[in-house]
Amino acid sequence: MKNTLWSKTNETYMSWMNNEDWFNLGKADAWSDKPKRPPEDAQAASMYDLGYSEGGIKHSPMINNHR
Known part of the structure; x- marks a missing residue:
């Protein structure tokens, strides 16, 4: 699913972003x-x-220290 959203934080149009894009941005x-x-x-x-x-x-x- 893709979403067209307007970013109010920087007043720029955020073009089509999918769920993975939003996850990565977060x-x-x-x-x-x-x-x-x-x-x-x-x-x-x-x-x-x-x-x-x-x-x-x-x-x-x-976590990565295996003995």
């Missing part, structure tokens, strides 16, 4: 320590929130 915003700025569309906002949550997860440094 993750990138979390990694960059940017505040949440989900779109108005419910499905796109849900995907953005999922990505933002995923990007905000801090993993233990012990």
